[in-house]
Amino acid sequence: MxxxxxxxxxxxxxxxxxxxxxxxxxFCELVERRVRHELRRQMTLDGEERLAVAVSGGKDSIVTAHLLKRILSDRRDVEFAAVTVDEGIEGYRGSAIAIVAENCRALDMEHIIVSFKEAYGFTMDEIAEAERNLSTCTYCGVMRRTALNRAAKGWEATRLATGLNLDDTAQSILMNFSRGDVERLARLGPHRRAQEGLVPRIQPLRTIPENEVALYAMVRGMxxxxxxxxxxxxxxxxDYRRIVAQLEDRYPGTRHSILKSHDEVLKALEQTYPAATLRQCExxxxxxxxxxxxxxxxxxxRRQRVSPQNRTETTRRSSCRRSP
Ligand code: SF4
Ligand SMILES: [Zn+2]
Ligand SMILES: [Zn+2]
Incomplete structure (x- = not known):
């Protein structure tokens, strides 16, 4: 050894x-130093903040919640809440929610749960069974982003932190570039431009490779x-996960280079694609x-009559605060 x-x-x-x-x-010091550096780059670390953290229960979001608490623990003017989206996937999300609740108790963090069924009238399982032209993940991604934003806004969050790691970020950059979706490259988080109705997102783990996030969770016993x-x-x-992993294996450092290239051209992209004026949907x-x-x-x-339900826009809050 x-x-x-x-x-x-x-x-x-x-x-x-x-x-x-x-x-x-x-190793832990290295990870924490890089996350602290990223946080300083993505937000000013003084003044009041209400940080909502999107926590699915996977290693990335759990590490994000723990690291934010650890790094900002001496700040009395920062409030935290974890937001979990329950997509309604039998045998999958239920156990994850229990793990998030357990972590929230340990971190003394409020836990907000918002479900697709309550917000939209459909579970992902029902959507998966419907006749559809789009992949389940397309529905899930769009609906999850909206549900997270709505829950974060409802909690009056000043920022929404997600657990995207370096591998996820490199995949997204390559994927949008390969599909010719250059405009979306200008809108990838972290958000430097505040837009009406959207809680700005931060991505504290964007420079941390996935394997290092997994190791950090393991050595810290999360x-x-x-x-x-x-x-x-x-x-x-x-497909992009495989491609990025193969490139990284053959040419170590590729993920960092993809991220760096994106960050280098971001200013030019933002000038070409200024933030769109947003309206409010009904x-x-x-x-x-x-x-x-x-x-x-x-x-x-609804037109396909897949378990139609009246739409409600409620969120459930679990009693996930550790007793004093
Ligand atoms: S985005 Fe796709 S893989 Fe991820 S939870 Fe939703 S359906 Fe599952
Ligand atoms: Zn050492
Ligand atoms: Zn709408």
């Missing part, structure tokens, strides 16, 4: 893109959910056209 480059303890990781061998302590969604095979992202969501994408998707589902 090799020892750490910084001390004589056994190393827990060989960081291939830098060649560093690090022990548990020095309980998280690691089941795969039954609809995951429909995701277009899977459902209250911000939209560039008359109706938001979720309303269009839900209307189409």
């Amino acid at each position: 090799t020892s750490c480059d910084k001390c004589s303890k056994p190393s827990v990781i060989v960081v291939r893109y830098s060649g560093a061998h690090l022990c548990r302590r020095h 309980r998280h959910h690691d089941l795969e969604c039954p609809y995951a095979s429909e995701a277009l992202r899977n 459902c209250g969501a911000p939209t560039v056209s008359d109706r938001c994408k979720v309303c269009e998707l839900v209307d189409a589902l």
